[in-house]
Amino acid sequence: MLRIYNTLTGKKEPFEPLAPKTVRMYVCGVTVYDYCHIGHARSALVFDVIRRYLESSKYRVEFVKNFTDVDDKIIKRANEQGVACEAITTKYIDAYHEDMGKLGVRPASIEPKATEHIADIIELAKMLLAKGLAYQVDGDVYFDVAKYPEYGRLSKRRLDDLQAGARVDVDERKRDPMDFALWKSAKPGEPAWPSPWGQGRPGWHIECSAMSMKHLGETFDIHGGGMDLIFPHHENEIAQSCGATGKEFARYWIHNGFVQINKEKMSKSLGNFFTIREIFEKSEWPEDITGEILRYFLLSTHYHGPLDFSDQALNEAKNTLNGFYDLLVTRLAEPDQNSSTDRELGGAVERCKLAFQAAMDDDFNTTGALAAFQGLKTDINKLLSKGLSTEARKIARQAFRTIGNVLGLFQLDKWQFSSTSKITAFKEVSVSESLSAGMEESAAVLKSEQLPDTEIEAKIAERAEAKKKKDFKRADAIRKELNALGITIEDKPDGTSRWKR
RNA sequence: GGCGCCGUACCCAAGUGGUAAGGGAGCAGUCUGCAAAACUGCGAUGCGGCGGUUCGAACCCGCCCGGCGCCUCCA
Incomplete structure (x- = not known):
């Protein structure tokens, strides 16, 4: 039985969807005015x-999962570059798909844009006005x-406690400082749509209410996003949606924790962020391996807690994955006639499945799920x-692939082990650096990539000969030579050797 | 001022009442010509501190200390 921590109630609750065997889920995506950073990646993942x-x-x-494609930041960016807003939003939506694709994040079933739902937004605003829950100023x-008496029930705040204007000037035309815009009148040079209140554009929060209700119905199962959206974004969504329909809006609210740098939130405003593409560019590993490392790293902590991003953490994830892939692409790929423990395999796989499911059923505890794979890895190594x-x-290989697919892990057929x-x-990395010191570091891998397998096999054969003749000096020299190229040799008990990059 | 999150071994990290998962690094052993990998063992009598509740607490309650976040836009 799946249990989910629900921000709305502050408790872990058994998950029961509204309609049997169907889950309707809405997640707040990104505002498309720039490249995504690793924090966005965590949420998406x-x-x-x-x-x-x-x-x-x-x-x-x-x-x-929506894209917010009308917003102050987009307008600002478009004006700076002297292009239309669509040029900005199209570019960054494409970049989003490209970056998230590298991380193995699948596109949502529906990815609506605010600008494509202006009519729905206007309808919702009209309804709120008609019910007396909204008012017009200019x-x-x-x-x-x-x-809306229940305002604050998600973020556990009381209206009285909110320090209005603490960080921003209060708009005197509003009845309460916490009142938020459903519709904004157009200023010159801004994208605008006709409405009963004149030319204008939607406020931020209303698009999610309009789009979620349109695509999923007035009440749906799961609504998610980053912790920072709890207030005011999701609070406001609840107020306007419930206000309009008189029904419950989303039933389970899931919020992921932040990616941090040195214990501080990663954010655009602090400037301490790394974009997804930047990490791929700086990685010395091939793209698919870098993606796997990032994915493993991001899933190694429970989604609700903070996660500190560092080179060390990434390289630890790589080391851990080395253990898995050594089993998956090297040892399990070797043929063997001996079937003496074949019948024990089923039990090991079953144990892993159960442990995996128990962990995931407990509020999507991916940390525990990864431990389940560790157990299977150890079991199979013994067998x-x-x-x-x-x-x-x-x-055995297929078991990793099948169960691992839920986390998007263990799908690769090739891996690189080199520790350099x-x-x-x-x-x-400056240009001059990458030409000197930086190059040296990755030189081994580059060389090993260029070295054809056949040449390596030839060297291995030569070494086997030397070993046979007890010419260990020669054998060790060959091993050292290959090692310098980022290739590791492992001798097996039968006198043959396996190798890996 | 209000609300919330976090503090578990050298590092990362599960665990929300029943006596501390897992990984990385390290050390020792098995194996090996050596090495690597794998396997085995070692590694917190203690979970920020002090009290309290309980037969029993990392987990519940209170106070305190430390770090962070939200109350502007933010995944």
């Missing part, structure tokens, strides 16, 4: 995994928070040493 787990639990998941429409047939090895490469997101 967390909900991607939640979606995958629900699907693997035999739910049909209707997953809506060409603006504001939600009247005083008319291998006692004898596991080629056929059983394929089954790194991810150094923090290192500022």
Whole structure:
């Protein structure tokens, strides 16, 4: 039985969707005015995994994730560059898909844009005005928070406690400082749509209410996003949605914690952020391996807590994955006639499945889920040493692939083990540096990539000959030579050797 | 001023009442010509501090200390 921590109630609750075997879920995406950073990646990944787990639990998941494509920051960016807003939003929506794709984040079932739902937004605002929950000032429409008595139930705040104007000037035209705009009148040079209140554009919060209700119905199951959206964004969504329909809006609210740098929130305003593409660019690993490392790193902490980003953390994730992929692409790929432990494999896989499911059922505890894979890894390594047939090895490999698919891990067929490469997101690489010191560091991997397998095999054969003749000096020299190229040789008990980059 | 999150071994990190998962690093052993990998063992009598509730607390309550976040836009 799946249990989810619900921000609305502050408790872990059993999850029961409104309609049997169907989950309707809405996640707040990004405002598309710049490249995404690793914090956006965490959020996208967390909900991607939640979606995958629900699907693997035999739910049909209707997953809506929006793009905010009308906003002050977009307008500012467009004006700076002297281009239309659409040029900005199109560019960064494409970049979003590209970056998230590298992380293995699947597109949502529906990815609506605010600008494509202006009519729905206007309808919602009209409804709120008609119900007396909103009011008009000049060409603006504001939600009247005083008319929604439950305002603050998500963020656990009371209106009286909020320090209005603490950090921003209060608009004197509003009845309450907490009232928020549903519709903003157009200023010159801004994108605008006709409305009953004149030319204008939607406020930020209303698009999510309009789009979620349009695509998922007035009441749906899960609404998610980053912690920073709890107030005011999600609070306001609840107020205007419930105010308009008189029904409950989203039933389970899920919020992911922040990615931090040195214990501080990663954010644009602090300037302490790393974009996803920047990390891929600075990584010395191939793209698919870097993606796997990032994914493992982001899932190694429970989604609700903070997660500190550092080169060390990334490289630890790499080391851990080395252990998995050594098993998956090296040891399990070796043929064997000995089937003496084949019948024990099923039990090991079953144990992993159960442990995995128990962890994921407990509020999507991906940390525990990864521990389940560690258990399977250890079990299979033991079986291998006692004898596991080629056929059983394929089954073992498939188990990792199948269960791992829920986390989007363990799908790669190739891996690089070399310990000379790194991810150094923090290192500022200048051109001259990369030509000297930086190059040296990654030189081994570059060389090993260029070296054809056949040449390596030839060297290995030569070394085997030397070993046979007890010419260990020669054998060690060859090993050292290959090692300098980032290739590790492992001798097996039968006198043959395996190698890996 | 209000609300909230976090503080578990060298590092990362699960665990929300029943006696501390897992990983990384390290050390020792098995294996090996050596090495690597794998496997085995070692590693917090203690979970920021002090009290309290309980047969029993990392987990509940109170106070305190430290770090962070939100109350502008923010995943």
